[in-house]
Amino acid sequence: MERGSTTAMVSAVHASAATLISKDLFVKAPKLQDDHHIHDHHDQALLLLTNGGGRIKIVDSAHLNGKQANDDHDHDLTITHVPNISGWFAEDCPILWPGQAHFLKIEKILYEGKSEYQSMMVFQSSTYGKVFVLDGALQLTEKDECAYQEMMTHLPLCSIPNPKKVLLIGGGDGGILREVSRHSSVEQIDICEIDTMLIDVYKEFFPDVAVGYEDPRVALHVKDGTLFLKSVSEGTYDAIIVDAFDPIRCDHELHETPFLDLVAKALRPGGVLCIQAESLWFKSLDIDQLLSKYRQIFKGSAAYAWTIVPTYPSGVIGFLLCSKEGPHVDFKNPINPIDHNGSYGVAPAPLKFYNAEEYFRDFGNKKGLRTRVLRPHLGLNEPHHRQRSYYRCPSKAR
């Protein structure tokens, strides 16, 4: 499972500043006050920026001034980082999830390393088993990964009859592969994961997750997801699962229409997509807009679903499900039920979490009961009220 990375804890960043120069600054820097010159490093004032995709970039103030946002709606942004607690881990998300932090007690650091693409850490936690951290963002814990992997896989696969060909973009941990393997109708499972070091780390430390790679139907493609999609024939897949990022980062290239057009092309008519779609509690989440966008691109049905993962910010993560124009797909009433006691595939244990009908928030349903749009943010009730975001898509008009 791969969430969009968020900022690492301040101390970790300071210690490994050289490794965190990101290649991809997604947003223009907002106007910052002097107190955001958090680190003095090598006689330069350095600023810690969190971009839309969460990659960290450390720039000097001169460079920053040249990149100041020109959006009229920009405002001074006060960033409060989560303090460092020795012996505990927390994500530091001062822009995406300000004013809150979830800490896990570290029993032992098991691994630290860095691939060509990202930094990784594995630690043994007190009560969540082993934990995998990617560029400072918690990706997975042994205790609650089932709730994510099972939902992300079976929500789409149980909604269509006899899925045969499945593509997974990202998901290098192997957990979704493990879940796909429970489906006996599946004949081909392609996974597109560019970071082989990540796979090796998961295989070593999370064998019950990475067991998915042992399924003989799995073919690993070490390739960029966009390039891979460009190489596949139209209508190849029954289902595509994108476990690579949080699409709410509206300026991430994978959320852009070009990528989604490629996904749509690779699906057969009536094929389904499942992609991460942030938490119900996320301040910038506009579910209506998401659903509208995906219906426009895929021209089939769309639904927003979610699952509970205590170790993710807000304890919840959502999914956008949609189908390509063709045979109708009703995600809320799955037609391809999975045997909860079945043992098909390579999973070492039966399902722990998935339950077909329970995690949907539907919109536009004519029955009326389900038309409430969740706006848990204080005071916001209207379905079309756009919540103010702390960052702006540099090129999108508002």
Added chain:
Amino acid sequence: MERGSTTAMVSAVHASAATLISKDLFVKAPKLQDDHHIHDHHDQALLLLTNGGGRIKIVDSAHLNGKQANDDHDHDLTITHVPNISGWFAEDCPILWPGQAHFLKIEKILYEGKSEYQSMMVFQSSTYGKVFVLDGALQLTEKDECAYQEMMTHLPLCSIPNPKKVLLIGGGDGGILREVSRHSSVEQIDICEIDTMLIDVYKEFFPDVAVGYEDPRVALHVKDGTLFLKSVSEGTYDAIIVDAFDPIRCDHELHETPFLDLVAKALRPGGVLCIQAESLWFKSLDIDQLLSKYRQIFKGSAAYAWTIVPTYPSGVIGFLLCSKEGPHVDFKNPINPIDHNGSYGVAPAPLKFYNAEEYFRDFGNKKGLRTRVLRPHLGLNEPHHRQRSYYRCPSKAR
């Protein structure tokens, strides 16, 4: 909304030791190692005990030795408290939720006080609005209270036709009253809350929650819940909501059969109860056992439901729903839908969260799809596997 209180942060306890001598030590002290003599106070070694109900008692070591548990299954208990971070709040639940903590940034402390029964604090958080803390346990935030109040109210009330008389035990914040007030069929809303100071604090700092008291159908009974139930006629209420504790504390008097027998007696045939039932992720939760117990006492149907509250441990809290023997109640298919756009009652805004059919985990359903018992704890799959608890009910056999 009132959760079972948990231990306050260590620093708060230390500073206000005199106020935290509890009247009710629920569990016998486990054998403790020397490193549990956390505080040296007045030349005595004091021990910080967290009992099943979460009340804190500070005892001297001599007193403790006299109370050592005699349960053969007791084991040395290493307690790791959550460190104190200046300017941030977190519950410290080293026994109930070990190895984790959710911190909220404090902008300003708005109120601190103590009634005859409990200590209270209100603070302005950075991103969750105002927060109410009771004996160190977070009770409510402005941002996510809707998810709790709405579910706890409408899950039961929407499951029966034309509820007229409703009893609320606890829930002194008024939020459930606010939600009950949306139901036009209701004629009488009795609330039994013993702590009037708590009500006053909510009225002052959380007017959109305490607005429930403004409904003319509401009658406040400042009385112990058990005593109140003994005074009502049999079959008085259509619905009873108990928002006072986490019943998973198996040795809490309110979880005992005598109290539940009183609730059952006060319900009319086919009447319904909704009571807190801990989080799906709670280590000691045995949903099968809970359902079995409530079916045995109430002799109707029973179901376990849950909602998402980011500021509660694990981000999830559950409910036990049951009906008294009589007309059948199907909680998963509510027959008394609420108008999501309605404005009946005193609530200042429409529903933000409630959606009828989505938050159930059903058990024993013959359809098969819903028979999975959630055992998110590492490695546990079996529905009847009893998770080891960190504390024991002193008088119950295992």
